[in-house]
Each structure stands twice: as structure tokens, then as C-alpha cells.
Amino acid sequence: MTPDTADRPQMSVEDFEELVRRAPREIRNRLEFLGGRLCIRHGPLDVDEFEELAEAAPETVRLEYINGRVEVKAMPDGNHRSIFMWLLRQCMQQRPDLDLVPESGLMAEAYRKGRARTDGTLVPVDHFRGDGEWSAPDGSLMTVEITSHDRDTDRRDRVDKPVGYAGADIPVYLLIDRDHHTVVVHSEPKDGRYRQSRSYPWGATVELPPPVGITLDTERLKDYAD
Secondary structure (H helix, E strand, C coil): CCCCHHHCCCCCHHHHHHHHHHCCHHHHCCEEEECCEEEECCCCCCHHHHHHHHHHCCCCCEEEEECCEEEEECCCCHHHHHHHHHHHHHHHHHCCCEEEEECCEEEECHHHCEEEECCEEEEECCCCCCCCCCECCCCCCEEEEECCCCCCHHHHHHHHHHHHHHHCCCCEEEEEECCCCEEEEEEEEECCEEEEEEEEECCCEEEECCCCCEEEEHHHHHHHCC
16 A cells, blocks of 8 residues: 555545435435544445445445445546556457446345446446446456555455455456556456466566456556556
């Protein structure tokens, strides 16, 4: 993490107040903002309650449901968006039969009990056509996360997301780690864990395994170091 990451609030006070104003009445009084974190009083929300809250949230607040916890995902900054576009171009050039869909809502974890907002999901063209906010993971070839400089990126992207995506049997999880300047490729999900995990420094050539079959030249990532 960057030195001040742990001190950064998950959202602004104004965003929290707007979230409370929009939240369903039965959830509204359970929301608190303590130490810069969104907290839930009187026990965790269930999946249905979370979906109601997420649907009501303002556009500036992106909520996820990870390991039974409501999480706030940081809004992307300029380098985050540039990294995504770099990856999108490589995917389009090498696999025009696939879409790298940004900010997808997926039913993750075992038994689809989680709700994750991926930075990108690689799927066949038009795979999510007709879906609502949250899509089943079936048919997803790869999920992508690009770390943000926020207080929860370590646990969320490096610990919880690999478990959640492996539990949903997504073949490949690609983590572009801006703090460590690495690209981490998780693959071969089984029993809720990825059996393979390989880390590459920025600048290396990265082979994404089947069913993805894309080769990444990561030299350009050095331009986005911050």
C-alpha cells in the first residue's frame, strides 16, 4: 500500500449522507460511517438486502458484497482507466470474438452468494445481453482487477477476490497490481481456490492460459507507475 492508503476514507461524508437518503427504509437506520468506513449495525445484510442497497446507491458509490460484508469500491483514477484501456486494446486485437466488459456485476463466490464489481470481465461477444445489474459467472473466461490506492485494496483484490472468483469457477483471474508493479495470473480453479498463481514484473511478457489465450506485452504499464 502507499503510505497514506490506510488513512483514506471509503467515501466522502456527502456520499454517505446521499446513500442514507436513498437507502430503503428498513436498511437506512442500520448504516453508519465510522472511521471513514461504511458500517452495518445489527448484524450483516443478506444478499437480497445488499442488492436493494446497491440499486439505491448514487453513481459515485460502488458497492460490493464480499464474504458477507458490504464493501465500497474506489472510483477509478486516470492511471487506472488508462491501464484498463491498454488491456482492452490487447484483448480486442488478439481475441475479436470476445468482449472485455468494464465494471461488470458478477454473482461471485461459492453458491453465488457474493456480488463483485469487476474492473473487467472477458466473455463472448454480447454474453451479458439482457442481464440486469448482476450476472451469473457462467461463460466468463477471465475477471480483471486493477488495484486502487485505497485502504481495502490489499484484502479485497489480493485475498478476497481470488477466493470469490475461484469459487465461481472463473478460469482466470488477472490482477494488475499498481502498488507492487506486478501482473498476477491466477488460474485452474478447484474447490474454491486457484491452484496456479504466477507473478510477473511490469515489462515482462505474460501468457494468459486457456481458455483466454492472450499474450500481454506489459512494457507499457511502466508508463502508469505512480
